[in-house]
Amino acid sequence: MPINRVRRSVVVAACLQAAVVAATVTPMGLSQAQTAWPTKQVRIVVPFAPAGTTDILARAIAPELSKAFGQTFYVDNKPGAGANLGADLVAKSAPDGYTILMGTVGTHGINRALYEKLPFDPIKDFVPITLVAGVPNVMVVNAEKAKERNINTVADFIAYAKARPGQLNMASSGNGTSIHLSGEMFKSMSGTFMVHFPYKGSSPALLDLVGGATDVMFDNLPSSLQLIKSGKLKALAVTSTQRSAALPDVPTLEQAGGPALKGFDSSSWFGLLAPAGTAPEIVARIQQEVAKSLNSAAIKEKLLAQGAIPSGNSSVEFAKFIDAEHKKWALVVKNSGAKVD
Helix, strand or coil, rough: CHHHHHHHHHHHHHHHHHHHHHHHHHHHHHHHHHCCCCCCCCCEHHHHHCCHHHHHHHHHHHEEEEEEEHHCCEEEEEECCCHHHHHHHCCCCCCCCCCEEEEEEEHHHHHHEECCCCCCCCCCCCCEEEEEEEEEEEEEEEHHHHHCCCCCCHHHHHHHCCCCCCCCCEEEECCCCHHHHHHHHHHHHHHCCCCCEEECCCCCCHHHHHCCCEEEEEEEEEHHHHHHCCEEEEEEEEECCCCCCCCCCCHHHHHHHHHHHHCCEEEEEEEEEEECCCCCCHHHHHHHHHHHHHHHHHHHHHHHHCCCCEEECCCCHHHHHHHHHHHHHHHHHHHCCEEEC
């Protein structure tokens, strides 16, 4: 055989062998690269101001994830535009696992129906990781004002509000939050009218409620609980269908409001989401560690004491839950007539 032909045969054989090796090794290399995540700190974006329930839950799991992965998971508060500012930031972030969102019933259950236009798509632009916890909201009023006005029950509050249409101010953590929609649902079902004042989170809203600048709020239970226990706020009812173990003596709105509030149910939830396109392996690893931490006695006890019910479900289960929540809240928004430009 001519020398040139031999050389060509050797080269071709070498190329084929290299291709086989590459085909065998490349998936392993990709797997190893994905397994190496995280190699730097991970940001958990909270789309509200510090000290609210979204922030409380994010800060409860961040240290657990830091320990599990050996890299810092830190909370970055990005409040504004009814939580849409922070959600949009994450939606447009690189899908590399280094920026994730602590989403809420507002960002992924309500806002799509409430806002005429959103800068992101809550479904297409995210991949659900896991539901962290669900919490009831609680109808709270300034304790001193309640005493002056002789408001001891939900029925007392409704009577007082009906006698003064448009004179009471209803605070919320922002447009589109479950706190806002709980109030809108209450107004619609009770036949009362109050002026809505949206804030950039529960913390500043609660400060004004305690200070007497506003009259009522349907806050997430964990962020109001200590103010209730200290006597600064008076809890009239919880918005869930069952009483909360954290406030066993406080009735539900259905129990306290009579026939007008029959079937009232407006609970909040909080969960982690990543930008669409994030590797399934990264999503699965975060979900597994969150579920593990939420199942630990210390974290579970801490959240239950604040009125939060831990979850840690799978990405698929969380996606189905979000879809059901969007359908539910779209109907609430429609019935309430609430809209935000």
